[in-house]
Amino acid sequence: MRSHKNNELRLSNVDEQVVLVGWVSKVRNLGGLIFIDLRDRYGITQLTAKPENKNHSILETIKNEYVIKVEGTVKERESKNPNLETGDIEVEVTNIEILSEANLTPMIIADKTDALEDLRMKYRYLDLRRPAMQSNMFLRHKVTKTVRNYFDNIDFIEVETPVFGKSTPEGARDYLVPSRVHPGKFYALPQSPQMYKQLLMVSGFERYYQIVKCFRDEDLRADRQMEFTQIDVEMSFVDEEDIYQLIEGMLKEVMYNTKGITINTPFPRISFDESMDRYGTDKPDTRFDLELVNISDIVSTLEFGVFKTCLENNGIIKAINVKNAADKFSRKDIDKLTESIKKFKAKGLAWFKMEDNSYTGGISKFITDEVSSTLNSKLNICNNDLILIVADNKNVVNSSLSFLRTYLGRELNLIDHEKFNYLWIVDWPSFEFDEEENRYVAMHHPFTSPKDESKSQILTNPGSCYSKCYDIVLNGYELGSGSIRIHDQKLQADMFKAVGLTDEEIVEKFGFFVEALKYGTPPHGGIALGLDRLVMLLTSSTSIRDVIAFPKSANAIDPMSEAPSVIDEKQLKELKIKIEK
């Protein structure tokens, strides 16, 4: 229908006859002269017309978001707009046709919107018409295209794995789909194609990837959706190093193709233990310092009740030094910080300031000269520094201070937003103890190979085992997680036992899988990366909802289609399902 796209015309096209189509983005009617911004997915071209010309009486009726087709002549502008690709020219309309009228939209279609999210979701098709959202979707496409090209060039094959599978007991809650053919039985939607991709290795494909939807029936967050997309990868005859190189290479191309940024490889690596130690989290944002420092030993001599009780109960004491911030935080501000870590079960926040070369405020009077000189060097305390301390059990200390670290990093503008800090977290413990279930659970998943030195101990001393597992972290977000898998069926069976499964349960839940490992399984490993999160970070979005075309709201509802919905009796009857009231 058109001769040009709306980002195409330049001074070199002046005097050409052109046909353009698009949505009316803005009408500026100056009386004797009308300007129209015509928008399509490529950009905006300014149209001009004079209403006294009888052909143009139609102009007076067109409104925002009408779809129109215009014929006209390209002219050089009297006053140019440097903010627009086509800002040197305009199209003088000779003929105009309305292809589609538009109601007044409930939200303004502009790059920036002040509409709240539930309204945007309800009219998602209009929200997606906004240039900002369109560019998010285009960038997302560029990422998947780059990923596919990358893997394709190095012999990877994309294989589709089933969406209807078997419920697995470990890990996240499954979405369940009732079977009509087999009443009372349920399919589970995959949380990840984990077992299938390993079976593809047993089959001998050696290099598999898939850009695949995964489903988890857990509560949603800004960075978590019930259905989300993973870049899922598995390779045979590899060790951890091969996976690191593979993914670093992929991300290098993605960064270059989408942002024009050349990132350095290899990515830094730190162990899980070190990350918890220095940042209090397994997904640290390394764009700024403000690291956690364990001061348990240093302050153990102090006559301060909270610290004493903490250490007697095998707790730890950690501090962060907020540089040059003493004058920025009043007592009241610090009270607010204290309040903000209550949700992590922190009972309090100890603090003091360094002012005029001496400790002031908070717990300063409890600190002896001897201890303060050690603290000064350990925490590198200078004038106007604010020291925040949490004393409690390990989990509370780490989660509280990790929260304060990111909160203050943002609040005090310590974060360089141009940076993309990729990071591998390696050397993960194999298990963590689940107090509620009173058993060890796999920290990653039960297909993860223990480190060679831990293999003999998974049943006798699971708490001391480490695994061949790795996470990739970007700017404080967990971007992906993977491992070298167990390819020995006996070790796999032991692993299931270690997480508390009986022989019968292993056969029932994973029998087919353990069986498959018996027929010649190559050593293999892989990784899965969250595509939505990656695109979110590349587009500087604050929520993955901004990079998913039709996402669910925070309470797992689609405000547009109003899913989920009640279904009628007939459907329930077919499935032999009764709803409990």
Place this chain on the structure above:
RNA sequence: GGUCUCGUGGUGUAGUGGUUAACAUGCCAGUCUGUCACACUGGAGAUCGCGGGUUCAAGUCCCGUCGAGACCGCCA
């Protein structure tokens, strides 16, 4: 499952228990030939989420309810 915050014209917000519920933007009408966040003049548009209560008087306080959001738990 829990904690907290928020529901006021189409949209986004303001609103000390007391006059006709304010502002911005959008919308409608008019003026305008160089705008690009056009400008200017005028206008329409709100049962203040819903139900109950306290009070002489409730958008405002209390209780309930529905809805939205953030976080904790949860997310192998």
